[in-house]
Amino acid sequence: MNIGDRVRLLHDHMEGVVVKIQGNIAEVEIEEGFIIPVAANELVLIAKEENQYFDTTPPKASKSAKESSGSKEAGQRQQGGDKSPLYSYKGLYLAFIPTNDRLYQLYLINNTDWTTPYAVSKEQNGNHMGVAGGVLGARQYARLDEVNIEQFDSWGIYYFQVLFFRQGYYTLPHPLLRKLQFRASTFFKALQMAPILDKEGYVFQLDKDFQWKATEWEASRPMDAQQIIHSLLKQDQAEQSKIAVEVPEYEVDLHIEKLLPNHKGMSPDAIFAYQLDVFERKLDAAIASGMSEIIFIHGVGNGKLRDAIQKRAGRHPQVEFFQDAHKEKFGYGATLIKLKSK
Incomplete structure (x- = not known):
């Protein structure tokens, strides 16, 4: 549900x-x-079939927006919202659906009664590029992108812009604007069935906290560039002042069963990406909180996680040196990282 x-x-x-x-x-x-x-x-x-048979609510589309664009049926479906006494205002989702262990298809899902023009772009290494754009009718979906889980850290930042339209009179909502950068610590906890698609994947609601009802629209007036810059700088300083650094534990256990008790269904690549994300966040927190050293317990295994950790530690500007930690206690299954003093 x-x-x-x-x-x-x-x-x-x-x-x-x-x-x-x-x-x-x-x-x-x-x-x-x-x-x-x-x-x-x-x-x-x-059920979808009940809606279609009795024509009491807008039917859920079984086709993608691309498959049904331009058809008469699609046009009727987009106008169907006015026939229902109740209107579904919220229910915009992103879903990452696996093709195999490495590749995921990214979908935008409209589980509402709105017709939603949208534009999606992303920022990678300082460069901004368009990903997809179009119009989704009520209860429709569109494929946006294909991503590789092995390149999770380089997915970049996604930008979503969505407008809302329906036939007849209605309160005009502001556009939905969202900027998302996925972190392994939250991404792999979002496994569930995707609405409309009825497939399991990693699902995120775009409009969860969105206030769709419009406020008063202000009359157009000349913009003062200096005032805008001052306001943005003041807001950024206020945001920075709220950041509190949490001191990590001295020994960080990166075994997946310690990090995520409920990790069934995760592929080896997804587990590896999650472990590296925890490592990087804990290392950053140790540096920011002034710790002199920190130990990461990675186990022996095939050595892939150990090698990745030591490679990252070796090129980190705040790391003085690293070495195997307490061989008598951990064997070769842990790495001690000595941090530079500030």
Whole structure:
């Protein structure tokens, strides 16, 4: 069950749209503005076939936006939202669906009743490039990109811009703007079924905290460049002042079962990327907090993780030297990194 899904109460005749999920409780909008909390096991999804047969709600598209663009059916589907007394406002998702152990397809999923023009770009090594753009009808998806999990650290920063449209009168929302840089520490915890696609992958909701209702639009006025720069600098300084450095433990165990008890289903490449991400974050925290040294327990195995850690330590400007740590205790399964004093 996902945000934007149309559901029916199991022991009632009421239907609604899921607007929030917290644990085993879903908040369901059964009338415009009237929301009730319901246990998840008391809800059933309204089947696509039922919507299409009775024509009571906008049907969920089984085709991608690219496959159905320009068709008469697609045009009718985009206009169908006005027929329903309830409108699904939220439910924009990103889904990374595996093709194999290395390659993942990135999809944009519109599990709402909006028609959503979108543009996606990304920044890599200081260069900005377009990735995809188009229009998604209600309950449609579009493939955006293909990524390699072995190159996780070089995916770059994704930028998403989304507009919202529907036929008839409605409150005009502001555009949805999101900037995402994925970290292994959170990425591999997002495994679930992707809405519309009905495939397992790593899924992220783009509009989770988005306030879709519009505020007052300000009248156009001349912009003062110096005032804008001053405001941005002040905001950046305020953000920096909020950063608190957490002192890491002296011995950091990088075995995956210690980092992620629930790691079933992760490929070896995904596990390796996650371990390296933890290593880099803990090393940065040790440097920032003023530690003189830190030990990383990586085990022996095939030596791939050990080699990667020592390679990164060897070229880090804040590392004085590294060596195998306490051979009598760890054998060759741990590395001590001595940090330069500030």
